[in-house]
Amino acid sequence: MATFAALFLILYTLSVATTVEPSPSPDLVRSSCLHATFPKVCVTSLTLYKGPVTTPREVAQAAIKVSISRASKASDFLSALQKEANKREIGAVKDCASQISDSVDDLRKTLGELKQLRRGTFRWQMSNAETWVSAALTNEDTCLDGFKEIEGRVRSDVKKKITNVAKVTSNALYLINRLDHP
Structure with missing residues (x-):
């Protein structure tokens, strides 16, 4: 019986150890985010990220994953907001939802x-990545432009959500630009 208990304890320990996601290295995150556009947002968002982050490439990938997650949540928010927006707001909300959806795709x-970086095509791939993240930022900015003539809660709620997405996306672009080899 004692052997069975010991075996169970070992197997349980191994299963727990393999299911726990590693946390990002705090030193790597801090040093990577030091000169980002929004360093505090960068450190906070990447410190909370669950997954392997041990290289600059993984930091950039994590930053993109955070941006995708936040943009997807903003897209869901905008979809729900379309149901309660007034006639004046609905056009801006729909346009913004479309732009944020495009950002998620980019x-x-x-x-x-970034997952497929190769030595022979590295510069081309980096150019693609930078172009797509820049396009996502432009979409986020254009989304906010649609609310310039609108006042009230809808505008402030959208601005808060999209500004948050833009900050993590801007930081992701910075982290991508720091990559210098596959």
Whole structure:
């Protein structure tokens, strides 16, 4: 019986150890985010990230994943907001939802490119990634432009959500630009 208990304890320990996601290295995150556009947002968002982050490439991938997650949540928020927006707001909300959806697509393409970096095509792939993240930022900025003539809660709620997405996306672009080899 004692042997069975010992075996169970060993197997349980191994299963727990393999299911726990590693936390990012705090020193790597801090040093990577030091000169980001929004360093505090960068450190906070990447410190909370669950997954392997041990290299600059993994930091950039994590930053893109955070941006995708936040943009997806903003897209869900905008979809729900369309149901309660008034006639004046509905056009801006719909346009913004479309732009944020495009941002999510661009960020997903970026993540795919970062996962496939190769020495022979590195510069081309980096150019693609930078272009797509820049396009995502432009979409986020254009989304906010649609609310310039609108006042009230809808505008402030959208601005808060999209500004948050833009900050993590801007930081992701910075971290991608720091990559210098596959």
